[in-house]
Amino acid sequence: MTSAPINSPFQHSGRNVEQLMQLLLYALCPGICASLWFFGFGILINILLAAGVAIAAEAAVLHLRHRNIRSRLADRSAVVSAVLFAITIPPGSPWWIVVSGILFAIVIAKHLYGGLGQNPFNPAMCGYVMLLLAFPLQMTSWHVPNEVIIGPLRVDSLGIPDPQQLVISPLSWIGLQQALLLSFPFAANNLQGSQALVDGLAMATPLIEFKMAGHSALFAAWEADAAVFARESETAWELINISYLIGGLFLLYKRIISWHVPLSIIATIFALSVIFYAPGSVAIYGSPYLHMFGSATMIGAFFIATDPVSAATTNGGKIYYGIIIGIAIYSIRVWGSYLDSIALAVLFGNFCAPLLDYYCRPRVFGHGKTLKPLQNESRSERSRA
Amino acid sequence: MQGDAVYARTTMGGIKPPPHKHNSLRSRIMATPIPEHLAIPIGPAPSGLSATGVKVGERVLKYQMLSRYKQAGLTGDESGQLAVPIHAPTSGIVTAIAMAAVAEASVQERLCIHLSSDGLDEALPLQSEKDYHALTPPELFQKIAAAGIIGMGGAGFAVARKLHLAAQQEVDLVIINAAECEPYITADEALIRERAVAVLLGSDIIKLACAAKRCVLAIEDSKLDAIAALEDAINSPLLENANVELRIVPSKYPAGSEKQLIQCLTGLEVPAGQYPTDIGIIMQNAGTAHAVFAAVVEGKPCISRITTLTGNALQTPKNFDVLIGTSTNFLFDLCGINRSTKVKSIVGGSLMGHELFNDDAVVNKTTNCLIAGTVEEFPGIQPEQACIRCGYCANACPVNLLPQQLYAFSDYEDSNQLIQHGLFDCIECGACDYVCPSHIPLVSHFRQSKNSINAHRLSMERSQQWQQRFQYHQYRIKKDKDQALGSKDSISAQESVEFAESFATETIAEQESFSKEKASREIAAAVARVKARRSKIINGDPDKDEPPSGDSN
Numbered sequence: 006m007t008s009a010p011i012n013s014p015f016q017h018s019g020r021n022v023e024q025l026m027q028l029l030l031y032a033l034c035p036g037i038c039a040s041l042w043f044f045g046f047g048i049l050i051n052i053l054l055a056a057g058v059a060i061a062a063e064a065a066v067l068h069l070r071h072r073n074i075r076s077r078l079a080d081r082s083a084v085v086s087a088v089l090f091a092i093t094i095p096p097g098s099p100w101w102i103v104v105s106g107i108l109f110a111i112v113i114a115k116h117l118y119g120g121l122g123q124n125p126f127n128p129a130m131c132g133y134v135m136l137l138l139a140f141p142l143q144m145t146s147w148h149v150p151n152e153v154i155i156g157p158l159r160v161d162s163l164g165i166p167d168p169q170q171l172v173i174s175p176l177s178w179i180g181l182q183q184a185l186l187l188s189f190p191f192a193a194n195n196l197q198g199s200q201a202l203v204d205g206l207a208m209a210t211p212l213i214e215f216k217m218a219g220h221s222a223l224f225a226a227w228e229a230d231a232a233v234f235a236r237e238s239e240t241a242w243e244l245i246n247i248s249y250l251i252g253g254l255f256l257l258y259k260r261i262i263s264w265h266v267p268l269s270i271i272a273t274i275f276a277l278s279v280i281f282y283a284p285g286s287v288a289i290y291g292s293p294y295l296h297m298f299g300s301a302t303m304i305g306a307f308f309i310a311t312d313p314v315s316a317a318t319t320n321g322g323k324i325y326y327g328i329i330i331g332i333a334i335y336s337i338r339v340w341g342s343y344l345d346s347i348a349l350a351v352l353f354g355n356f357c358a359p360l361l362d363y364y365c366r367p368r369v370f371g372h373g374k375t376l377k378p379l380q381n382e383s384r385s386e387r388s389r390a
Numbered sequence: 391m392q393g394d395a396v397y398a399r400t401t402m403g404g405i406k407p408p409p410h411k412h413n414s415l416r417s418r419i420m421a422t423p424i425p426e427h428l429a430i431p432i433g434p435a436p437s438g439l440s441a442t443g444v445k446v447g448e449r450v451l452k453y454q455m456l457s458r459y460k461q462a463g464l465t466g467d468e469s470g471q472l473a474v475p476i477h478a479p480t481s482g483i484v485t486a487i488a489m490a491a492v493a494e495a496s497v498q499e500r501l502c503i504h505l506s507s508d509g510l511d512e513a514l515p516l517q518s519e520k521d522y523h524a525l526t527p528p529e530l531f532q533k534i535a536a537a538g539i540i541g542m543g544g545a546g547f548a549v550a551r552k553l554h555l556a557a558q559q560e561v562d563l564v565i566i567n568a569a570e571c572e573p574y575i576t577a578d579e580a581l582i583r584e585r586a587v588a589v590l591l592g593s594d595i596i597k598l599a600c601a602a603k604r605c606v607l608a609i610e611d612s613k614l615d616a617i618a619a620l621e622d623a624i625n626s627p628l629l630e631n632a633n634v635e636l637r638i639v640p641s642k643y644p645a646g647s648e649k650q651l652i653q654c655l656t657g658l659e660v661p662a663g664q665y666p667t668d669i670g671i672i673m674q675n676a677g678t679a680h681a682v683f684a685a686v687v688e689g690k691p692c693i694s695r696i697t698t699l700t701g702n703a704l705q706t707p708k709n710f711d712v713l714i715g716t717s718t719n720f721l722f723d724l725c726g727i728n729r730s731t732k733v734k735s736i737v738g739g740s741l742m743g744h745e746l747f748n749d750d751a752v753v754n755k756t757t758n759c760l761i762a763g764t765v766e767e768f769p770g771i772q773p774e775q776a777c778i779r780c781g782y783c784a785n786a787c788p789v790n791l792l793p794q795q796l797y798a799f800s801d802y803e804d805s806n807q808l809i810q811h812g813l814f815d816c817i818e819c820g821a822c823d824y825v826c827p828s829h830i831p832l833v834s835h836f837r838q839s840k841n842s843i844n845a846h847r848l849s850m851e852r853s854q855q856w857q858q859r860f861q862y863h864q865y866r867i868k869k870d871k872d873q874a875l876g877s878k879d880s881i882s883a884q885e886s887v888e889f890a891e892s893f894a895t896e897t898i899a900e901q902e903s904f905s906k907e908k909a910s911r912e913i914a915a916a917v918a919r920v921k922a923r924r925s926k927i928i929n930g931d932p933d934k935d936e937p938p939s940g941d942s943n
Binding site for chain 2: 012013076362371
């Protein structure tokens with residue numbers, strides 16, 4: 006009698022890490038497209054720059070660590086980190102912001118802790134927080150989303166604007182040039198139309214701008230019968246957030262992520278904003294709607310906090326993890342001095358994750374559950390008999 | 391007899407892999423031609439063999455008992471009544487008694503009686519018994535034991551023995567497991583589809599044998615033909631006196647695992663480390679029920695079983711009524727195997743089965759499925775990637791473990807955490823492997839960790855034993871020496887034993903509660919001793935002039 010080597014199971018679901026990452030990137034597309042529409046090419050430049058640097062950095066570190074570069078790069082985790090990082094930093098940030106942030110994320114936050122699967126903190130958010138602490142000014146200015154008028158305003162004798170004058174969409178060639186100039190200011194001399202660059206193109210998210218006092222631009226546009234997709238309607242943030250929500254629901258539908266983290270984050274923020282919302286009072290904390298769609302809540306809840314490596318991994322732990330992040334997001338937004346709080350809140354959640362996992366272990370089958378009383382009685386009676 | 395199909399609740403975890411079952415269900419169960427050569431496995435090991443009833447060169451008849459073996463670890467069966475007999479599947483001449491490869495889950499080779507069949511299929515007369523209700527439980531045990539039936543589902547526990555234990559523990563409920571949740575296997579489904587009455591009557595006999603109150607047959611909701619056959623049979627006059635209920639369970643792997651099925655049907659969890667009989671339940675496989683029917687009603691010993699032959703390398707996959715001892719290659723040939731496309735032979739299903747390295751291996755009583763797989767079906771081991779803690783494995787686990795955490799702990803070889811996280815509750819169903827996007831062979835890791843923890847425990851026990859023995863030995867020598875010297879302070883034998891014992895337990899306790907503090911204290915003491923000795927040697931005065939060696943702790 007010789008025992009056989011065991012290597013079952015022989016069947017596999019066919020799902021792999023590359024697919025997961027690919028689907029995650031697809032799910033980000035609606036939100037990226039919305040950003041592209043409202044904010045112009047800045048976000049695309051950020052993504053391409055960050056992805057390129059991330060792949061190069063990942064390859065370099067894998068080479069230094071004597072790992073197989075090709076197979077590890079194929080998992081696309083570096084690209085996902087880069088995209089998540091790029092969509093959170095302001096479009097129009099100078100190139101060195103993007104490069105230093107993503108290098109910090111990939112090299113320090115990810116690979117110094119052992120690479121994919123070992124990093125205790127979300128790499129993209131580590132990069133973001135590093136930038137937020139080091140360059141607070143650059144990290145809170147956003148490229149203005151409205152159409153840009155090039156040159157001094159020309160009016161004819163009747164006061165009617167000259168139809169020949171360029172009102173430029175951010176998605177036009179000149180919009181691209183502007184975005185490139187914002188990202189690579191040193192290239193100004195080599196580009197045509199550099200004079201078109203207007204200084205101080207900055208606006209903030211509604212939450213920042215109004216510090217919670219704002220109203221929904223989407224509803225306002227609706228009521229005013231304005232086009233909600235027009236850039237001047239200032240519906241950008243709300244529509245971008247809704248786009249990310251759609252992407253997130255796609256991930257849930259595909260079962261790439263579980264419902265626990267996003268639902269508990271959103272429910273917590275919603276509950277807190279309902280509790281503290283007091284319209285008309287002096288202490289204005291913002292409407293629940295604004296907390297849901299006025300800032301980066303949806304990106305945070307569906308895409309950033311759900312990073313499986315750094316999040317809690319037990320289902321119970323995920324719920325507590327989401328609640329902790331939700332409380333942190335709301336508290337920092339309302340009472341804290343940082344304006345956007347997703348990154349800090351997620352990192353705070355990452356700190357708690359191992360502990361949550363330890364205490365939220367599910368009950369193992371056959372342990373700690375007593376039998377039905379009836380069954381027990383009948384058994385014990387019989388054994389007595 | 392009344393019985394409506396009742397849906398059962400669902401259980402935690404589980405996966406829904408593609409079933410790959412329809413291929414082998416296209417045709418009816420077929421009998422094979424009698425192979426020229428059979429190798430009938432006898433017993434788990436040569437040492438378990440109690441008697442070989444035949445000699446090489448002897449002619450045997452069909453149904454003739456060849457040997458009987460005791461299963462390992464069985465106690466309370468001194469009379470050998472419940473030993474498992476082996477019968478000749480056909481008439482022929484015994485050519486050898488030698489080791490041969492077997493198509494089984496856990497072993498590759500067994501001692502076999504090699505039989506060269508003469509093609510006459512000359513049989514001993516059978517004693518049929520139409521009215522099994524007239525028999526008492528002991529008589530039923532007798533008949534089941536005499537037929538040599540073991541669990542057909544895969545575990546292979548002697549059925550008479552199991553029923554005997556169940557009767558002693560007064561079980562309430564008999565569950566006939568026809569869930570057959572694992573991909574590829576269709577033996578029970580085909581059997582029920584064609585012989586539902588026999589399976590139900592066999593279930594009733596099992597219920598009578600262990601004097602249970604109820605008998606429930608559980609089947610997955612995807613097996614529509616089999617369910618229809620069962621419903622027909624239940625309402626037929628043949629089953630007027632029988633009382634078997636039908637339960638339909640959700641199609642989910644591993645719904646057919648013993649404890650999972652019990653939970654699904656009753657809501658009860660068998661406590662860890664206990665058996666279903668401890669909560670008043672006994673489970674038998676549908677194939678076993680059929681064999682019991684054949685044994686009691688037809689008086690037929692267990693000489694064949696239904697085995698699924700499937701896989702894409704076979705042109706006509708089907709279920710065979712296979713004589714025990716038939717070789718796998720013989721069956722593959724009957725199904726028209728394309729050997730050039732076959733890359734892997736598997737015995738059992740695709741999730742808990744075992745790779746078969748020798749296609750000459752013979753079918754034994756537990757061989758439920760043989761797969762001849764192509765490279766498209768079984769592409770082999772994918773490169774392992776890093777665990778991203780996605781938690782799919784935890785959601786698939788039917789016993790609520792956290793495979794992602796266990797994997798990390800098994801990587802760090804942290805046996806305390808492994809045990810705390812329930813490593814030994816893992817049923818190795820492979821659901822976690824199946825869903826893992828990083829292609830980590832989790833179950834293999836867990837098997838390895840189980841083995842290494844068990845080996846460590848064993849070696850600790852052994853080392854303690856040896857330490858004790860060595861200490862006894864030392865004290866015995868010391869005592870002998872002291873006696874020889876006639877020294878006054880020599881200790882008595884009794885004292886020496888007591889001292890040795892106390893010393894041994896002390897050291898063991900110390901070993902267990904090994905701590906840094908204790909270690910540093912011991913080092914300090916040792917350093918002090920050395921110092922004292924050295925200074926004694928150097929200048930004969932222990933209190934003065936300590937050597938200036940690095941002595942701080």
